[in-house]
Amino acid sequence: MTSTFVSAYTRVHTAAYVSDKMRNLIKLLVQHYGLDPTALVDAWSDWVDRAARTWLESGHLEKFIIEFYKPGTTIALGRWDFPIRYDGNGVDEMWVDRQFLQQSFDKPPRPPVGCTYRILLLAPGGAPVAGVSSCSYLTLNDLAAREAGTVIATPDIMASMIYYK
Template sequence: MTSVAVNIYTHSVTYLADNILKSFKDVIRLSGLDPGRLVADWETNTRALKTWLGTGDLERVVLEVFNPRTGALIVRWDIDVVYNWSSGDGSFWTDTEQLKYHIRKAGMAPSDASYDILIETKPGRPDVAGWGTGTYRSTEGFVRHSLGSTIEHYGLGGSAAYWRKN
């Protein structure tokens, strides 16, 4: 029975990692930006997400869209990880329609905008090649809008939010 639970958890980790990145790809693309850099870093991003989801150390994944000349934040998207995993009866889904609605609500990014992916983990997490420490851009003057649960697989999930100017 343990091997079944471990196998399901591994699938949950893979499902959540893939759908976090796919959700951010949608945000980037539907905001009018080029997802090329995200796609080029897909393997490194996936490795980090799967490692830290697997150890329970992943807390939040953040997409910051910013002005490349000033570094000022334009909009920020968060996916907070929820660890309510269960090997029992479960469901899996990604609410892409809710995400698309809020992307339209947040508006298009300026054509010269850039973006970064940041990952927040618990202290003492294992290292993953290609990842180091970083800091968030200031959200002063921004308001956080919660979308609620947007990704779930057997209780392992992601709750999305975005920050926009007040």
């Protein structure tokens, strides 16, 4: 007798998965740079997770961004983008390539002592989310984007990474 097993993932489940895993990956990055991840975890609990899930579910979230800067300045001294695609891997599995991310940590220069960071979400056309407002990117000056590859895959959502060097 042959049996078939069908597993369906809804966008709600993959949005939750991607948001949770993205938090964990960005937390690793923050810790690698010797910074306290408390602000990241607090922001994720306060607004990032709610906004990310809303916009991942609707297909509006284009990227997660973390900018490193010195307080009081408008210049990014480091930046990582995590672009989102909605084509997925087409397979009923979800994975995170944490090792690949960690191997990329030392490719861009480490943000200098005294830096802090902020999280941004790019979601043009996304529904308003309470407690979330628009802002501008910090100036990149001479930093140039370097595409690195995929770090999160689900049946319908993929996240890759770009670091600035």
